[in-house]
Amino acid sequence: MITCPYCFARVERNRIAFRCLGRSGLGTGCEPWLDEILAAYLGSPSAASLPPVFSVRRPGRRADCPECGRSSGWRVCPACHNRLPAEYCANPGRIVALVGAKGSGKSTYIAVLLHELTNRVGAELDASLVACDDRTIARYKRDFARPLYGERRLLSTTRPAATEPRDPLVYLLTRTVPGRLRPRTMSLTLVFFDTAGEDLRSRESTETHLRYLNAADAVIFLLDPLELPGAKASLSGPAQSRGGVNAGDPDSDPINVISRVTELLRDRSGSGRLDVPVAVALSKIDALRESMDAQSALHRARTPSGTLDLDDREAVHEQVRALLDDWQAGMVDRYLRQHFTDFALFGLSALGGVPDSGTVGPGGIRPYRVEDPLLWLLHRFGMLKGTRR
Ligand SMILES: Nc1nc2c(ncn2[C@@H]2O[C@H](COP(=O)(O)OP(=O)(O)OP(=O)(O)O)[C@@H](O)[C@H]2O)c(=O)[nH]1
Ligand SMILES: [Mg+2]
Ligand SMILES: [Zn+2]
Ligand SMILES: [Zn+2]
Numbered sequence: 200m201i202t203c204p205y206c207f208a209r210v211e212r213n214r215i216a217f218r219c220l221g222r223s224g225l226g227t228g229c230e231p232w233l234d235e236i237l238a239a240y241l242g243s244p245s246a247a248s249l250p251p252v253f254s255v256r257r258p259g260r261r262a263d264c265p266e267c268g269r270s271s272g273w274r275v276c277p278a279c280h281n282r283l284p285a286e287y288c289a290n291p292g293r294i295v296a297l298v299g300a301k302g303s304g305k306s307t308y309i310a311v312l313l314h315e316l317t318n319r320v321g322a323e324l325d326a327s328l329v330a331c332d333d334r335t336i337a338r339y340k341r342d343f344a345r346p347l348y349g350e351r352r353l354l355s356t357t358r359p360a361a362t363e364p365r366d367p368l369v370y371l372l373t374r375t376v377p378g379r380l381r382p383r384t385m386s387l388t389l390v391f392f393d394t395a396g397e398d399l400r401s402r403e404s405t406e407t408h409l410r411y412l413n414a415a416d417a418v419i420f421l422l423d424p425l426e427l428p429g430a431k432a433s434l435s436g437p438a439q440s441r442g443g444v445n446a447g448d449p450d451s452d453p454i455n456v457i458s459r460v461t462e463l464l465r466d467r468s469g470s471g472r473l474d475v476p477v478a479v480a481l482s483k484i485d486a487l488r489e490s491m492d493a494q495s496a497l498h499r500a501r502t503p504s505g506t507l508d509l510d511d512r513e514a515v516h517e518q519v520r521a522l523l524d525d526w527q528a529g530m531v532d533r534y535l536r537q538h539f540t541d542f543a544l545f546g547l548s549a550l551g552g553v554p555d556s557g558t559v560g561p562g563g564i565r566p567y568r569v570e571d572p573l574l575w576l577l578h579r580f581g582m583l584k585g586t587r588r
Contacts, residue, residue: 202294204287204331204369205388206240206279207414213257215288216277219264220356221250229267237280239365243339246334252280260285265509284331286371288368292388293580295573296412298460299421300451301396304482306354309341309368309391311549311566312573314399316372320570324374324583331369331388339368342393351559357395367392374582385582400448411461417579419572420460420479422453422531425486429526437553438486454530461538472540476579478572479535480545481519485552485567497546501568507578507585512543515571519544541579545571 201210222228229250238247252275255262261272276284299305315321316328331571346352368391375382392411399409412418424430425438439529449455457479465472484497494516523532535542551565577583 201283201288202290202414203276203278203281203283203357204294204388205281205367206276206410207294208276208278210276210278214254214277215258215283216252216254216275217258217262217264217271218252218273218275218280219267220228220269220271220273226269227267227271229264233526234280240281245433251477252277282332284371286329286373286386287331287388290373290384290386292371292386293416293576294388294390294411294414295417295419295576296415297391298394298399298409298412298421298456299396299482300399300423300426300453300456301304302303302356302398303421303423303426303453305421306343306357306393306394306400307347307549308482308547308569309393310332310339310347310354311564312390312569313339313368313370314348315566315569316573319503320573322576323505325505326372328370328372331371334446335368335370338366347559348564351563353554353557353559357393357397359397360476360517372577374577376582385580387577387580387582397487400451402459402462402511409460409463411464412460415464415475416459417476417576418460418464418478419576420457420477421482422479422587423483424481424522424526425483426451427523427526427528429528430522434486434523435488435553438466438483453528454534457531457534465526472538474540476576477535477539477542478545478575479531480547480572481522483548483550484546485548485550492533497568500563501571504586506582507574508588509585510588512571512575515546515568516544519546522546543572543575545575547571 203210217530219229231248231250233244234247238244241247249379254266261270263270273282274288276283297305305537321328346354370389372387372389375384386445447554464475496518500512520532522531547569548567549569550559552560552562554560574583
């Protein structure tokens with residue numbers, strides 16, 4: 200059984216479909232035609248003119264098209280007709296979803312995390328990150344990399360799903376890990392729906408637009424400290440004057456957003472505590488005042504070691520818990536404990552500094568601990584070793 204990373208249908212292996220490769224050069228092959236199922240998924244017919252989809256009795260890596268006889272290795276989801284990458288069929292990945300209230304920093308986080316995974320962190324972990332489809336490559340460049348890294352502009356507010364078709368960024372993070380007999384290749388599928396915080400403001404829209412949360416194997420939850428009223432005194436001057444964008448909007452109150460998301464996750468498992476791992480991260484940690492307990496774990500940079508430093512992990516978790524307590528946001532921690540068996544607290548900064556209006560600050564983009572939640576999840580899924588000092 201694999202879960203389609205696009206429509207989240209559960210697909211049995213012997214139901215995986217194929218798409219004919221079509222005609223090339225002078226050879227034979229089927230003509231492209233409008234694939235209505237794919238067009239419905241994409242919300243537009245323009246990219247859905249493709250050779251036909253077919254299914255066979257015992258699908259392997261390849262199958263012969265019943266119309267033209269050409270052999271094809273282009274596997275697709277029978278429900279939505281999106282391509283299922285070969286690596287994904289071989290190592291069905293875990294789906295990681297990212298959520299957070301409006302303005303909590305989700306889009307910026309995605310942009311910076313993917314950049315770091317491709318460069319610094321990817322090298323440290325000896326992991327490869329590949330986009331699963333061309334739309335992901337194009338969208339990452341256009342909506343994330345170009346504005347933020349190319350033009351040093353802050354990303355604009357993500358528009359609600361009702362006004363724009365949802366299109367996830369799908370990546371495969373692959374590592375070779377030592378196994379009992381021989382090394383194993385393991386993958387984590389990162390499916391980032393850049394959810395608009397707006398969509399999380401009401402129960403109703405959360406339900407329609409975040410159905411995919413049901414299929415998530417892990418959740419990263421971003422929490423903006425600027426939105427926590429009790430955090431005010433701990434914020435640096437410039438951050439204090441900016442304040443939260445949602446101040447006074449109870450629908451965007453972090454605890455309300457967390458509880459709506461929790462209910463969606465709960466759909467699949469009834470009562471009792473949920474066992475999906477949840478990483479809850481304070482974003483924009485750069486906005487905390489420098490003077491705040493400089494000895495703390497959060498102010499120490501992580502030592503790159505290609506493993507998860509469990510001592511460091513515990514220290515950061517405890518410190519974020521203490522911060523939440525200080526800020527009268529201890530409810531977040533209590534709520535998580537009541538509803539999840541496996542959650543961890545983080546602090547991170549995608550930008551590494553308080554931005555000017557509309558642009559990245561003068562110091563450039565200096566991410567801080569952005570990879571921590573992912574390292575923890577990799578460890579949880581047996582893809583990264585944990586070490587003690
Ligand atoms: N200080 C600081 N500010 C940040 C950081 N990341 C994002 N911000 C600020 O937060 C704003 C919102 O960030 P986005 O990434 O657009 O937030 P979002 O969660 O995608 O917001 P919606 O799309 O509206 O739901 C940015 O315009 C920045 O001003 C950070 O690491 N540090
Ligand atoms: Mg956004
Ligand atoms: Zn599908
Ligand atoms: Zn054909």
